[in-house]
Amino acid sequence: MQVEAGREFTIIPRLDKPSTYKDHQFKGADEEWFALLGKSATLYVGNLSFYTTEEQIYELFSKCGEIKRVIMGLDRNNKTPCGFCFVEYYTHECALKCLKYVNGTKVDDRIIRTDLDPGFKEGRQYGRGRSGGQVRDEYRQEYDEGRGGWGHIRARQEAERRRHQEEHYEPITTIPAGASHGVHSRLGPPVLSRGKRGFNGEQGIQESPVKRNRDVDEDMGNI
């Protein structure tokens, strides 16, 4: 029933529905936002560890289908990963599969959250918190505490990883377009024009709706 998925009434809610979140920077009506989500092959992935690599994400997410590209969310100032990313598949179905089977499972011992996203736009890879990272940065501490905190060994490892990352991490300056499928490449350029009427092209990382207000406030301050 893939085709009708989502439209059919079910008693047990489907996990492959987009959340109620809407990017407040999206310049369009609600219906437009959800129409875009209805065919999007892109996912926002949240609650990542700062040290989670693209390859770890690739490993798990590719279980739901081929990945076109992964765009790491970066701290606006340091240009280091700040705990979220976008994963772009080739088909909408893969993204839905991911919502059903990967959303809410663990990567690097953290329960990750995935949500449909209308598609990556330049600028959205940066954190929009005051410090340059994600606004909910402080909550990460709370979460770790809620899990009993890291053990000593783990803490040392994390420090070592941090050191390693600081020495070796090099952010990419140009986001790759990702290969189009053979079909596309033979029939013209990849279709990247989604959301033409969408965003202003600036910022716009998703946050949990609970925190959205705070997000808005802070970002308004920044703009």
Next chain:
Amino acid sequence: MQGRFGGGRAEIDEFGRQRRHNYHNHGRKPYERSGGRSGPYRNPRGGGRGGRNDAGAAAAGDASADVEKRLSTLIAKVGDKAGDELRSNLDALSGVIQRDYSKFPDLILKTLRQCVLEFPWKVTIYGTLLGLINSKSYDTGATIVNSIYATLNQKLEFKDWSSVKVLLRFFAVLVSANAINSTTMISIYNHILKPISENANNGGGAAPQQSEYMDNLVYVVLSTLPWAGKQLQLNLPEELERLMGVISTYVDGRRSVFPSKITHIFDNEPSSVDGLTWLKKFVSVLPRNEWNLNTIVTPYDLFENELSQAMQHSFPPLTLPPPQNSNGSNMDSTGLESAGSGGYNESPSALAYFRIPRPTIQIFDYDPKLKIQRFIIQDLITDSLNQLDYNRKECARCVLGIHLLCLPNVAKAVQDTQPNTANPTGAAAGRENADGGDDDQAVQIKGSSEIGKPLVIERLIMETVLTNLLSTPSQHDHDIFLSSFAVELCKLGSDFTFHIAGSSIRLLYNRLPQMDAELINRFSDWFSTFISNFGYQWTWKDWEEDIKTQTYNAPQKTFITESISKIIRLSYFERIKQIMPQSLHQAMPPKAPGPKFKFTVDVMDDRTKAVSVAVGKCIKAKGTADQVNEILDEHYGQWDDLDDEQERTNLAREMLIQHVLLSGSKTFSHMLNAIERYMPVLQKYSAGSDAKLHIAKITEEFWILNPQMYVITLDKLLNYRVIDPITVVEAVFDAGSHLGQWNRFHYWEALHNTVQKVNLRVDQLEKRIAEARKTISGSSGGSGGDGSATKDENDMERDDNNNNDDDDDLVNVSYSQIEQYQNTLTELRQEQKNVIIKTIEKFVEQLNSMDAIVNNEQLGNVDEDITNNNGRGGGHSENADELDHWWLLGRYREFLRLYRQQIKGLAVTLDSLVFSTSSKPELRQAFEDICQFTS
């Protein structure tokens, strides 16, 4: 876990999202069980969500909406648990529905329909409820029953076999609830079996036909018959016998045993591993027990008086779907099973992965007296997994409660039993011949410690999950669901649940030496994803002996090393090393996965160093493809001593690829960037198939220490068309360079990624053509509105200037577009064929040459026995060469199974091209078997 995002638990879910439905009962979902079951089944971290009382919790708000919610909640929750109050609850609810039906007809209809579809294990509850409604109001009963019958018709049309099965079971129960009579049920069954009985009648000595479509028809009847058997036996014994006769003729005449054992999970399985054969055998002994299932409560027995006064409904004949698109695999979004040549399937075929379940692998002991009960419960679990795969969390919660509806002493949850008594895990003692449990004798011996004990629901669930996982042919689409589901199961259940999951993994591990090669890989993937959700906690030490003593490519040792390799990919090297006991370090790679750059300073002559430095500097400074090209030309142009232009090009190519890969070695995105930036020069150096193969080999050398990046890089080079699909096939089988390593998983990962990509391309283009056709017919019909609904991405691009387009223009564009699509499609299909043929060719070539090695070393009768023991003697060969051969043979079988639709389509070509007299008989046998199987 909760509270991590701040805020109250009731308002946000565990991901910090606002709850979308705020039910009157304070966030409790309508299908959630009521307070009686607090405790381990509720998320233990779930705080005070359980056990709240509904009464008085009704929130203020729209009164009618509230009543609706309340009503649907009542319907969804009734009979979650067997107990004294069940009778009065059902009685009261049927009264409410009968009374309120006129007010909320749609709500009641759709709620009841979904309850039947989504809660398969509550079939007797909803059957009874409907019987009661029917006895109170014939009209209301008629409307509801007819509506559910219409749903059955619709699901049949979509070939949603799982839903069809669940609905048929419901109708079977309706006979006992006296809402329909036995004649009606028999006629439903007869309708479904029509193609089978017609086939049998027409046959007249001709070879009986069989197909996946017919198998499914027989399966949905046979698997639901036990639920109606008692009534049918009582009322229409002859009809029942005739029905069983039709089924028996079909099943017995059907070929289900294949000499190559191409569908076996274990190579020492008894021959009757075919799901349908086994099921027929099972059902045909039920009459001895007067069709008593004695598993789930049958509340209709409590209402004998009321129900006996009801009148019954009958239905118009069912419409059977045409058999043509019966594989349904075109809908597979991963393109895994795509037939490619199968045209476009317009009807939404649900569950592309639906397969007739095999007899469950018996992992745990059980009291053989509960054989029927074990089957029934696992059958219900299987259906629940299929029906609720869209919400793995609730699915886990639901199946963990199935035992609550069982009769006393049939099944329990693990914490209700005493885990400290002997054999707490219930491990099946003798596992050599345990499949299917159809050997009563064996079960009796094995089950000795479980005699008199109820079944343990968690064990039944784990057995079902693992049987699902290890089914052949594959259900790839389902693998990730089955890992995530098992994770939810362990999160929801008690510590004992995790313990049972662990036991089932360990017990299955013991049987790895007999397991099919593909399934070892799948089990390893499942296992690594599963434990990655539990901090990689595992009793790793248990395996140190195997690591120490086994040949490097023995099945168990391969499972361990490849699983460790997988969890390193999911996590990172240092963390896994920390977790592993010292004794397992030798099963890990010596150091963290990374690149292996060839042109390090100390191993080069001066002029090589000069090029390398120049290219390296240029790329580091983000030089253009042209600049890199110039450097290569300039330097290698001066190497006059090399007369051969080809040799210089090869050297330049290696220099280029090594440097491009190095510049992209930081992350996956860097790799994409590097390839994108140097595309023109990569293209120049990738002209011709030799050049492409060379690139693939350089890539493998570069990523020799990082299997994941090896696979990804090949995949992306393929996307950018630097290499071709055939290149990957050739690289995997390259002149036997992987000889001795056929047990490694990543070569096959690369191969299957490639085939699937090729298939996906064909699929997507077919879909596009179908859409374009629809657009044309829509716009030429004059209704512009239709056209916009089917716009593809290309149309989106034109949106801006599309406003002035008149219909004619649009049609013209689309026609030429379709022609262009069609040409491309022809090319892609040719490529698709080539890949399949080439791969089979390579497999056969390689296996033939390896047979020589194995035969030379083994002075034995390998040839004769090879189909029986897969060349591994008793399954415990420690000879590395033999094992290597076994792995490759297993991968060959995997390939045949995975792409069987395509292979069958190419059978004639393959037969003449590949399976000439020179190929080994076992290889040919497997090929013939898979073609036979794919009827």
